[in-house]
Amino acid sequence: MRRTRVVLLLVCLTFFVLGAAALAQEIAFPRDQTLIVNMLTGRVGTPSNFNEWVSWRWRDRGMQNLANEPLWSVDFATGQTIDGLASGDPVYNEDFTKLTIPLREGVAWSDGVPFTADDVVFTIETIIAEPGLNSHPTFATLVKNVYKTGDYEVVIELSEPDSRFHTHFLDRWGCTWIMPKHIFEQVDDVVSFEFDPFVGCGPYKLHSYDPAGYWTAWEKREDWDKSPTGIRFGEPAPKYVLFQTFAESSAKVIAQFTHQLDIADHDAEGFAAAMAQGGTIRAYQLSYPWVVNNDPCLTGITFNTMVEPFNNREVRWALVLAIDIVEYLAQAVDGQATLSPVHVPHLGAYPEYYIEPMQDWLKNFALDLGGGEMFYPYDPDAGLRIAEYARQRGHKVGDDPEELKNTFGLGWYKYAPDVAEKLLIKNGFSRDANGRWLLPDGTPWKIQITDINDVGHHQFKNGNAAVQQWKKFGIDAEYVATDAYTSLQQVGDFQVGAVWPVTEPWGAGADLYRSLNNFYSEYMAPIGELNRGHASRWSSPEFDEIIRRMRATDPTDIEATVAVSTEALKILVEEMPSIPTYGYSGFMTWDEYYWTNWPGAENPYMGPYGHWGTLKYMLPFLKPTGNK
Amino acid sequence: MFIRNYLIPRLLQYFLVIFLGITIVFFIPRMAPTNPVERTIAEIRSRGTYLDPAYVQQMVDALTEMYGLSGSWLQQYKDFWVRLSTGDFGVSFFQFPTPVMTLIKRALPWTVGLLFTTTVFSWLFGNIVGGIAGYAHNRRWSKLLDGIMMFIRPIPYYVFALGLLILFGYVYRKFPIAGGASIGRTPSFTLSYILDVLRHAFLPATSLAVLGAASWFQTSKLIVQNVNAEDFVQYAQLGGVKESRIIFRYIIRNAMLPQITNLALSLGQILSGALITEIVFSYPGLGNLLYSAISTGDYNLIMGIISLSIVAITTLVLIVDLVYPLFDPRIRYK
Numbered sequence: 001m002r003r004t005r006v007v008l009l010l011v012c013l014t015f016f017v018l019g020a021a022a023l024a025q026e027i028a029f030p031r032d033q034t035l036i037v038n039m040l041t042g043r044v045g046t047p048s049n050f051n052e053w054v055s056w057r058w059r060d061r062g063m064q065n066l067a068n069e070p071l072w073s074v075d076f077a078t079g080q081t082i083d084g085l086a087s088g089d090p091v092y093n094e095d096f097t098k099l100t101i102p103l104r105e106g107v108a109w110s111d112g113v114p115f116t117a118d119d120v121v122f123t124i125e126t127i128i129a130e131p132g133l134n135s136h137p138t139f140a141t142l143v144k145n146v147y148k149t150g151d152y153e154v155v156i157e158l159s160e161p162d163s164r165f166h167t168h169f170l171d172r173w174g175c176t177w178i179m180p181k182h183i184f185e186q187v188d189d190v191v192s193f194e195f196d197p198f199v200g201c202g203p204y205k206l207h208s209y210d211p212a213g214y215w216t217a218w219e220k221r222e223d224w225d226k227s228p229t230g231i232r233f234g235e236p237a238p239k240y241v242l243f244q245t246f247a248e249s250s251a252k253v254i255a256q257f258t259h260q261l262d263i264a265d266h267d268a269e270g271f272a273a274a275m276a277q278g279g280t281i282r283a284y285q286l287s288y289p290w291v292v293n294n295d296p297c298l299t300g301i302t303f304n305t306m307v308e309p310f311n312n313r314e315v316r317w318a319l320v321l322a323i324d325i326v327e328y329l330a331q332a333v334d335g336q337a338t339l340s341p342v343h344v345p346h347l348g349a350y351p352e353y354y355i356e357p358m359q360d361w362l363k364n365f366a367l368d369l370g371g372g373e374m375f376y377p378y379d380p381d382a383g384l385r386i387a388e389y390a391r392q393r394g395h396k397v398g399d400d401p402e403e404l405k406n407t408f409g410l411g412w413y414k415y416a417p418d419v420a421e422k423l424l425i426k427n428g429f430s431r432d433a434n435g436r437w438l439l440p441d442g443t444p445w446k447i448q449i450t451d452i453n454d455v456g457h458h459q460f461k462n463g464n465a466a467v468q469q470w471k472k473f474g475i476d477a478e479y480v481a482t483d484a485y486t487s488l489q490q491v492g493d494f495q496v497g498a499v500w501p502v503t504e505p506w507g508a509g510a511d512l513y514r515s516l517n518n519f520y521s522e523y524m525a526p527i528g529e530l531n532r533g534h535a536s537r538w539s540s541p542e543f544d545e546i547i548r549r550m551r552a553t554d555p556t557d558i559e560a561t562v563a564v565s566t567e568a569l570k571i572l573v574e575e576m577p578s579i580p581t582y583g584y585s586g587f588m589t590w591d592e593y594y595w596t597n598w599p600g601a602e603n604p605y606m607g608p609y610g611h612w613g614t615l616k617y618m619l620p621f622l623k624p625t626g627n628k
Numbered sequence: 629m630f631i632r633n634y635l636i637p638r639l640l641q642y643f644l645v646i647f648l649g650i651t652i653v654f655f656i657p658r659m660a661p662t663n664p665v666e667r668t669i670a671e672i673r674s675r676g677t678y679l680d681p682a683y684v685q686q687m688v689d690a691l692t693e694m695y696g697l698s699g700s701w702l703q704q705y706k707d708f709w710v711r712l713s714t715g716d717f718g719v720s721f722f723q724f725p726t727p728v729m730t731l732i733k734r735a736l737p738w739t740v741g742l743l744f745t746t747t748v749f750s751w752l753f754g755n756i757v758g759g760i761a762g763y764a765h766n767r768r769w770s771k772l773l774d775g776i777m778m779f780i781r782p783i784p785y786y787v788f789a790l791g792l793l794i795l796f797g798y799v800y801r802k803f804p805i806a807g808g809a810s811i812g813r814t815p816s817f818t819l820s821y822i823l824d825v826l827r828h829a830f831l832p833a834t835s836l837a838v839l840g841a842a843s844w845f846q847t848s849k850l851i852v853q854n855v856n857a858e859d860f861v862q863y864a865q866l867g868g869v870k871e872s873r874i875i876f877r878y879i880i881r882n883a884m885l886p887q888i889t890n891l892a893l894s895l896g897q898i899l900s901g902a903l904i905t906e907i908v909f910s911y912p913g914l915g916n917l918l919y920s921a922i923s924t925g926d927y928n929l930i931m932g933i934i935s936l937s938i939v940a941i942t943t944l945v946l947i948v949d950l951v952y953p954l955f956d957p958r959i960r961y962k
Binding site (some may be wrong): 028029036045047049054055065132134136138139174191192207210211212213215216217220244247250251254255258325453482483487490491493517518520522523530532533585 | 660661662664666667668670671672673674679680681682684685686687688690694695722723724725726731734735738750774775790794797799801805806807808809810811812814815837899906908909922923924925933956
């Protein structure tokens with residue numbers, strides 16, 4: 001009897017604890033005043049460390065996108081550069097050895113101390129003095145002198161001409177940030193300093209964070225009008241902004257279904273699930289293909305051109321012609337992307353500067369198949385073929401040619417396995433009795449695409465789509481997914497990768513130096529050594545010459561910049577060290593339950609993502625729905 | 629006699645296993661293709677920060693120096709033991725300059741709290757209920773319970789956990805879908821915070837406890853059924869010994885012996901974390917920390933977590949070995 005009572009008591013106690021736990025109220029930020037954003041880079045590994053000048057920090061927890069202001073920001077949606085702490089463009093001297101930066105007046109740090117030129121000078125001097133800071137090698141080498149000429153003007157003297165030095169301070173998903181001098185000058189060891197609480201010039205200040213790294217909360221500053229965001233765009237609407245990460249894709253979708261997440265980046269499957277739910281969830285585009293298709297990033301395939309047979313241009317081109325881009329895009333992203341035939345994404349001003357003017361050249365570009373036979377690989381109607389695929393899938397796709405070009409791109413390359421075969425045979429390849437391709441030495445041709453171990457990533461999608469295409473063509477291809485892919489690619493221990501075919505351009509302006517400079521021969525290391533340039537390890541004297549000319553070209557001189565960059569793009573098409581396929585598709589959704597007026601494709605007033613620096617500039621335009 | 633013939637050799641073996649285990653864990657990650665310096669630079673570059681290629685090599689040199697990777701492996705190995713003698717595993721590379729012990733201390737309470745509780749609960753529940761069900765295996769309730777456990781146990785953990793998440797996080801919306809505590813809460817020893825933590829732990833704990841209990845239940849039931857058929861049990865029954873005494877003192881006590889060893893091993897493995905649980909419920913803990921350390925080549929962090937795990941497992945096995953005579957009087961260390 002006594003034992004029964006004890007058991008009953010234990011059962012009651014258990015139910016009491018669980019019941020009380022279930023009823024425990026969450027400490028909630030008032031939901032109608034709070035914006036909740038999903039973090040792209042996942043759980044913060046250094047929750048108490050906000051020192052973004054050292055190593056890698058999870059900056060999209062609100063540091064770069066909310067509480068920090070750079071000198072300038074890139075907005076890829078409008079193609080504009082937004083002045084932040086700077087009040088205008090940098091002014092270079094004639095030989096690009098000196099630049100003057102005008103600074104914005106009336107800005108204060110989130111602890112109330114005014115921002116001045118002293119902060120900028122201190123930042124550069126500290127970076128030069130401290131080898132443990134990320135930008136130290138560049139600044140220590142390039143900066144000869146830095147000084148202020150007034151409280152709001154800084155002059156930087158360079159040790160060698162550099163027409164793009166200011167881009168170190170241009171925020172395109174990160175840059176060199178300005179330190180609050182009044183805090184950092186009191187620190188003995190800048191490298192180990194955690195900078196907690198964070199102090200920035202953005203319109204929000206740190207509220208709290210999860211010691212386990214799953215969320216960070218920010219509160220609007222009372223003096224938000226002393227931030228560049230407030231000065232330029234007005235008062236941000238949400239009082240609080242929370243950045244949260246979900247380790248599991250399904251939890252993220254559930255969070256958005258239940259209005260616990262306003263901005264979410266999904267994988268393709270999560271995106272489809274979120275869109276299928278409908279209700280208050282919307283995507284960037286209001287109709288197919290829905291995705292964010294103006295991200296300044298180009299995806300594709302990269303050959304290791306120091307490894308046979310990928311050191312042969314005609315082999316690389318044969319592999320391009322063995323791809324049916326409609327099937328490829330269908331498999332990778334169900335056709336929800338924009339093609340690009342050249343090494344620059346089809347977005348913003350890039351089609352106007354490069355892809356459209358290059359159409360005639362692309363149509364006339366020919367491959368020599370031998371015996372006087374030429375083949376013109378460019379297919380200006382490839383985008384239309386993608387549109388037809390989408391129609392067959394039951395999606396509503398219009399007929400307006402201009403709209404179709406914007407949605408699916410201007411063209412790509414023909415599916416020509418017969419021509420690919422000729423090119424390979426011309427180079428000594430052959431087929432066995434089963435139709436499988438053999439290398440010139442008679443051994444079976446096996447291609448390994450070594451890349452990321454993340455099924456939701458576009459590198460994974462590109463790599464696997466290429467594997468399917470090349471298998472269909474008769475090559476024994478396989479995708480090797482590994483977490484070590486970055487290390488393997490950096491030392492050249494791979495055949496083919498799916499790393500971006502070209503480094504991402506700025507996303508604003510015409511300058512492609514950021515992308516193309518990575519093909520400079522000086523950065524290419526032999527296999528086994530650390531490579532500093534593009535993973536393809538491709539370079540050429542002709543291309544080097546173009547890079548040197550780019551360096552001497554004023555990037556604000558649009559005509560000259562476009563002319564020299566176009567020459568480089570032509571060489572990349574001819575040589576095809578990497579295959580550009582489609583622009584990065586952002587599988588992002590917004591919940592309109594609490595907030596509306598998102599910068600969708602119908603009104604792209606600002607970059608749409610929550611993880612880019614432009615989020616803070618979006619917030620003044622958001623409108624509360626009044627839902628509680 | 630016991631000390632010289634058993635305890636000292638056993639302790640020597642204990643320290644040797646720890647030494648060899650830690651040594652192996654020191655060298656294996658260094659043989660993997662992931663280089664922590666290159667991984668950090670790749671992360672910084674891939675995340676959009678513009679690093680001029682002309683200066684990347686200087687950055688590699690600076691990071692190699694800061695991470696303490698500039699000497700030979702042998703030199704690093706010596707430095708490691710010197711550091712470890714003061715309880716220092718160095719700094720995490722990928723979460724530089726956070727000390728490894730800080731990261732572990734931050735994650736450990738969540739992992740131990742969740743896994744210790746669920747492991748002990750499921751062990752007790754599974755063994756007691758499984759034991760009784762094994763003794764009464766011909767009863768209808770026992771067969772029904774066995775059927776339920778047989779249905780639950782093969783469900784893949786991920787599917788089961790996700791099912792709970794959808795059921796209680798979306799359909800009924802009774803429990804939080806992510807995190808160890810509510811957003812905005814500062815950790816404190818208050819009733820309100822403890823209840824909040826319990827509420828967040830409910831789904832992950834249930835997912836682990838139910839599947840764990842089903843597993844222990846089935847094992848225990850089978851062992852008890854075997855013990856039940858032993859002569860001494862029949863003899864006790866024929867001798868008129870009370871049934872509850874036969875169950876708990878004769879059968880379950882005998883059946884528990886292998887289960888105690890398994891419990892010790894399960895408890896030792898706690899320090900490896902519960903990766904899938906942490907992923908599904910976005911729950912803090914060592915599993916995610918270890919996974920990220922391996923994928924980024926964070927040697928020091930790998931060393932820290934695995935070393936603790938090695939020490940925990942070997943220590944628990946040692947303790948079980950030493951206290952086994954208390955559970956099984958037949959064993960004597962002579």
